[in-house]
Amino acid sequence: MSSTLVLLRHGQSQWNLENRFTGWVDVPLTGQGEAEAREAGRLLAAEGLRFDAAHTSMLSRAIHTLWLALGEMDQPWVPVTRHWRLNERHYGALTGLDKAETAERHGEDQVHVWRRSYDIPPPPIEPERDDDPCRDPRYDFLDDRVLPATESLKLTLERVLPYWHDALAPALKQGRTLLVAAHGNSLRALVKYLDDVPDDEITQLNIPTGVPLRYRLDDRLRVVESGYLGDADKAAAAAAAVANQAGGGTA
Numbered sequence: 307m308s309s310t311l312v313l314l315r316h317g318q319s320q321w322n323l324e325n326r327f328t329g330w331v332d333v334p335l336t337g338q339g340e341a342e343a344r345e346a347g348r349l350l351a352a353e354g355l356r357f358d359a360a361h362t363s364m365l366s367r368a369i370h371t372l373w374l375a376l377g378e379m380d381q382p383w384v385p386v387t388r389h390w391r392l393n394e395r396h397y398g399a400l401t402g403l404d405k406a407e408t409a410e411r412h413g414e415d416q417v418h419v420w421r422r423s424y425d426i427p428p429p430p431i432e433p434e435r436d437d438d439p440c441r442d443p444r445y446d447f448l449d450d451r452v453l454p455a456t457e458s459l460k461l462t463l464e465r466v467l468p469y470w471h472d473a474l475a476p477a478l479k480q481g482r483t484l485l486v487a488a489h490g491n492s493l494r495a496l497v498k499y500l501d502d503v504p505d506d507e508i509t510q511l512n513i514p515t516g517v518p519l520r521y522r523l524d525d526r527l528r529v530v531e532s533g534y535l536g537d538a539d540k541a542a543a544a545a546a547a548v549a550n551q552a553g554g555g556t557a
């Protein structure tokens with residue numbers, strides 16, 4: 307039985323616009339981000355996709371992107387699950403800093419390592435900071451020890467994978483059509499897993515905001531085909547812009 311999985315990075319957020327490391331900080335979508343989310347919904351509707359279920363993170367920018375896309379598709383009734391395992395990669399002590407200024411201070415190479423290396427996390431967030439997830443009441447139900455203080459992409463994948471195995475894979479094996487609205491790096495982690503991207507090649511992968519990435523999977527959940535919906539050149543240009551956020555050619 308084949309299945310369809312669509313991955314959708316949220317539309318432009320306020321800190322995407324301001325070029326700041328975001329991670330688990332709950333910043334809103336910009337007006338452009340909302341428009342991107344609606345456009346994603348139009349692209350999905352044009353493909354005639356009907357979702358059995360949708361999954362998103364516990365961060366507003368992904369939740370609102372999902373609402374706007376489902377609304378635009380006239381499928382607002384689709385059951386939605388929000389889960390912390392789909393949250394963005396935690397950016398540790400970089401959280402809130404300007405990406406270009408950080409590259410000026412530490413060098414583009416170091417910032418590229420922090421942003422895109424597979425297994426090197428940024429320094430951990432300082433425990434006294436108010437934006438430490440341990441202080442965020444939305445995670446009160448969780449054992450503090452599971453909340454990250456920083457994450458590499460590898461740690462992000464290790465956090466996302468239980469959700470894949472427990473929630474997404476079983477539904478896809480039953481032939482369901484799923485939409486996952488999440489984040490640049492939590493989705494890079496899933497793409498690495500699905501496409502079996504080698505550790506040293508994942509450094510080159512950037513996911514644009516608000517462009518649906520459709521996978522067709524076989525009954526063993528192997529990828530049959532995948533690709534961005536809509537204008538391929540536009541998606542490639544948007545991914546290149548993400549790569550260049552910390553200065554020319556850093557990704």
Ligand SMILES: O=C(O)[C@@H](CO)OP(=O)(O)O
Nearest residue numbers: 326327328329394421490
């Ligand atoms: O700031 C972040 O949390 C992410 C996604 O916006 O940024 P980057 O592309 O630098 O990993």
